[in-house]
Amino acid sequence: MGRNLARNIARHGYVTAVHNRTYARTQSLIEDHGDEGEFVPSTTMEEFVESLERPRTIISMVQAGVATDAVINELVPLLEPGDIIVDAGNAHFPDTVRRELALREAGIHFVGMGVSGGEEGALNGPSIMPGGAPEFYETLGPILEDIAAQVDGVPCTTYVGPDGAGHFVKMVHNGIEYADMQLIAEAYDLLRQGLGASAAEIAQIFAKWNEGELESFLIEITAEVLSQVDAKTGKAFVDIVLDQAEQKGTGRWTVQNALDLGVPITGIAEATFARALSGSVPQREAAQGVLPADTLPWDITDRDAFIEDVRQALYASKIVAYSQGFDQIAAASEAFGWNINRAAMARIWRGGCIIRARFLNRITEAYERDPALPLLLADEYFTGAVAAGLKSWRRIVSDAALHGVPTPAFSSSLAYYDGVRAERLPANLIQAQRDYFGAHTYQRTDRPGFFHTEWTADRSETEQ
Numbered sequence: 001m002g003r004n005l006a007r008n009i010a011r012h013g014y015v016t017a018v019h020n021r022t023y024a025r026t027q028s029l030i031e032d033h034g035d036e037g038e039f040v041p042s043t044t045m046e047e048f049v050e051s052l053e054r055p056r057t058i059i060s061m062v063q064a065g066v067a068t069d070a071v072i073n074e075l076v077p078l079l080e081p082g083d084i085i086v087d088a089g090n091a092h093f094p095d096t097v098r099r100e101l102a103l104r105e106a107g108i109h110f111v112g113m114g115v116s117g118g119e120e121g122a123l124n125g126p127s128i129m130p131g132g133a134p135e136f137y138e139t140l141g142p143i144l145e146d147i148a149a150q151v152d153g154v155p156c157t158t159y160v161g162p163d164g165a166g167h168f169v170k171m172v173h174n175g176i177e178y179a180d181m182q183l184i185a186e187a188y189d190l191l192r193q194g195l196g197a198s199a200a201e202i203a204q205i206f207a208k209w210n211e212g213e214l215e216s217f218l219i220e221i222t223a224e225v226l227s228q229v230d231a232k233t234g235k236a237f238v239d240i241v242l243d244q245a246e247q248k249g250t251g252r253w254t255v256q257n258a259l260d261l262g263v264p265i266t267g268i269a270e271a272t273f274a275r276a277l278s279g280s281v282p283q284r285e286a287a288q289g290v291l292p293a294d295t296l297p298w299d300i301t302d303r304d305a306f307i308e309d310v311r312q313a314l315y316a317s318k319i320v321a322y323s324q325g326f327d328q329i330a331a332a333s334e335a336f337g338w339n340i341n342r343a344a345m346a347r348i349w350r351g352g353c354i355i356r357a358r359f360l361n362r363i364t365e366a367y368e369r370d371p372a373l374p375l376l377l378a379d380e381y382f383t384g385a386v387a388a389g390l391k392s393w394r395r396i397v398s399d400a401a402l403h404g405v406p407t408p409a410f411s412s413s414l415a416y417y418d419g420v421r422a423e424r425l426p427a428n429l430i431q432a433q434r435d436y437f438g439a440h441t442y443q444r445t446d447r448p449g450f451f452h453t454e455w456t457a458d459r460s461e462t463e464q
Contacts, residue, residue: 001115002061003029004123005088005147010037012146017041019048045074055082057140061115064091064249072099081107084136088113092253093164093171100132100163109136112163114170116353117149125149127353128157129173129345131166131338149352156348161338168257168332169345172325175254175268177218177354178247179321182271182409184222187314190396193405194298194306199236203227205307213385214315216357245275254328261331266416267321270408295404312389313396317413319386322363323376324416343367375420386417 006029010016017040020026026041042048049056056079060071068087075085085108087096096112103110110132117126128148130140137159148157160166191202203226210219228237251272258265277284300306326342333340346363350356366379376382386393397414400407419425434440441450441464450464 001119001122002059002088004119005059005061005115005126006039007033007036008123008125008147009143010039012143013037014143014146015040017048017051019045046078049075049078054080055084055139056080057084057086057143059086059088059113061088064089065095068095069099072103076103076106076108079108082109084109084111084140086111086113086130086140087167088115090114090170090174090248090250091167092249093168093257096131096164096167104133109133111136111140112165112167114160114166114173116170116173116349116355118354121149121352121354125156125352127173127348127351127356129160129166129169129348130157131160131162131164131168133162134159148348151347151351154347156350156352158341158344158348160345161333161340162336164336165333165338165340168336168338169329169340171250171253171257172328173349173353173355174250175265175272175328176321176325178251178254178271178275179267179325179409180216180218180318180355182274183267183314183317183321183413184218186400186405186407186410187310188222188226190310190400190405190407191307193403194300194310194399195303196298199226199238209311209314213359214311214318214357217354218357243278244281245278247272247275251275257332258328261328261335263324263328263331264416264419265324265328266412267317267324267409270412274406274408293404296402298403309392309396312392313410316386316389316393316417317410318357319359319377319382320413320416321409322359323382326363326367326376341367341371342373343371377417377420 003025006016006018015038018026018029019042023043030039030041040051042051049058052058058075060068062068062071068089068091072085079085085103087099087110091112093112096110100110100112112131114129115122115126116129121127125148128144130137130144141159144157145155148155150156160169188202191197191205197205203223206219206223206226210216210223226236226238229235230237230240233240251268255265255269255272258269326345329340329342329345332338343364346360346367350360350364362381363376366376366381367373369379373379377386393414397407397411400410431440431442435442435452436455439452441452443450451461452464453459453461
């Protein structure tokens, strides 16, 4: 991605200094793409830094963690106050907070910048989420707005917020991406098992879906992947891919942070656990042919109605995943004092990034109408959209359970929907239990305050 990002910058008329630890990679870039703009190659870090105009702006795109720290440590002695280091990798936001604070004390701006779009997006226009001290954006902002994806003439980038805000938003973006991909995979599995449809037939279904409200990058590439034929075997490509999905950490980080904040992101969590389950080979092997199914046989009489039910369930579940992700952004923004504009985040995700989708326009509009909107699902448009597919959603989740098809993201998203709309939850019993064994107190429905019952004594109640 770093190579393509450099090409993108050069293509927009900016003189671009480039450096790699291995000079052969730099040489390859110049030989292959040197005609795309003005590149200034260097063989050493000292030479690279010296080639930059002051105040220097350096974009680093290396592996998160130790490698990022190593690059920073190599750069800092060569820099001056006012220079800018931009980390465009998938860093964990607490690391970004730490780095920004340390470099601030040295007078150097540190920008944690989320970049989404993969290699193609990096070259042709990604979604960019920069965070750090606001003054850096005066220097860097115009460049980012030039190289970012454009939707309706609006660049898919904006200043996100202080210190780790940019990398946090990118982390949540990736968490939503996990949920979106899992939901699509569950829809594919239901169509495959329920209809006995081939990968090519399901590709046509997804291609059709991409013409409507489900239009998105992930739906588009799903149709492409499902239509691919393996050259060696002549089978559908998807049928020769091992069913073990890997993860790089952003999904886990999103779930871990949500637990810290106390935000229920059930769709994202289940999607992350589903990847973990796919890789739990000893457990899956132990279950094969041993665990009973006791399922009903599929007997679908109306093929089109079933396809429409899956589509509606997919759309409703996707809305829940995005709603939960934006709730997490709001909670973090308040906890860390970031003041993140959720409408702006939805706006910059409309193009360039992996989760770009038509309905992000609707999300943008919802948060523009009410910046303090407590629940995206409660926006009039989304309430109506989910209501239209609610019967389908319930049928699909129940059919999946009756026929033994695992749909953790579909099911947990529906459970969240029913939980958040419930007037009363069974948490009252849980809190009563907590008071019984741990004297954790409880609140009453009939008067304010916190109370404890002497369960092992005379069961009298005291106000705490």
